Amino acid sequence: METRRDIFQAIADPTRRAIIALIALQAMTPNAIAEHFDSTRQAVSKHLRVLSECELIAQKQQGREIYYSLNVNKMKEIDGWLEQFRAIWETQFNQLDEVLQTMKSRKK
Amino acid sequence: METRRDIFQAIADPTRRAIIALIALQAMTPNAIAEHFDSTRQAVSKHLRVLSECELIAQKQQGREIYYSLNVNKMKEIDGWLEQFRAIWETQFNQLDEVLQTMKSRKK
DNA sequence: TAATTACGCAACCATATAGTTGCTTTTTTT
DNA sequence: AAAAAAAGCAACTATATGGTTGCGTAATTA
Secondary structure, eight states, X not given: OOOOOSHHHHTTSHHHHHHHHHHHHSOBOHHHHHTTSSSOHHHHHHHHXXXXXXXXXXXXXXXXXXXXXXXXXXXXXXXXXXXXXXXXXXXXXXXXXXXXXXXXXXXX | OOOOOSHHHHTTSHHHHHHHHHHXXXXXXXXXXXXXXXXXXXXXXXXXXXXXXXXSEEEEEETTEXXXXXXXXXXXXXXXXXXXXXXXXXXXXXXXXXXXXXXXHHHO
C-alpha cells in the first residue's frame, strides 16, 4: 500500500468533488469554501492541500487571502483515462456472452 | 467520514483501475486476473467486490468459474460528472485573473 | 469417490485518511 | 500600536482501506 496522491484518489472524496465544482465557477478563499460545508476550515484546508499536491487546483495570494482556482487542464487527464473505454461503450453489445461463446468453441 | 462505496472511490485505487482496463477487453475469472498482479487472489477478490458493489462490473457463473466483465454503462457516470467541466475547458482563458479583476472592481 | 480447483468469507493487521483542536505568522482594520 | 482576520502547520484520534492467512463450499477431474 504505497501512499498515493493522484487525481483519481483526489476526486474519490465527495467533499473534494464538491470543492472542485465550487471553485470551477469562480476562485475562492479557504474560508469562503468552508462556509459551504459542515466541517471546519482546517478540514477544508487539508482537502485543498490534497488537490494542490496533484495540481488539480492552483492558488494565488491576494494580500492575506489566498484564492484557489481549478486547473481545468488537469481535469482532462480523467477524460484521457476514460478515452480507452469510449470506443467500447459506443459499440456496446453483450460482451460477456460473446466472450464466453468464444471460449466454449475454443475448448472443442 | 461515512462509508462510501461509489464509482469515484472505486477507481481511486490503481489496482482496481488496472482490473477495469483488463476486463474491459474480455471477461475474466478472479484467478486469471490475479495472475496479472503481485498480490494474492484474495486481495484481487476484495477489489472485485468493491467494483461489484458499485456495479462497475458484472459477474456470470460458468460452472465453478466466475467471469467478471466491465459494466461500461456505469463508466459513463464518470463521463457525466466530467461533463460540467467540459464547457469550462473548452473556453479556457485565465479564469483566476478574470475573477480577481472582477472582485477588485467591486470593492471600489 | 477421493483429490483438486475455483472462489467466497471471516478474522486479523498495518497504514492511510478525514476529521478535530490548538498554535503561529502575516496582513488588515481600528 | 493593538485587535482582528486569514490561513498554514502540528499533534492527535477514530475509522477506512488494502493486504494477509486460514477455512468452508461447490464444481471438476482422476
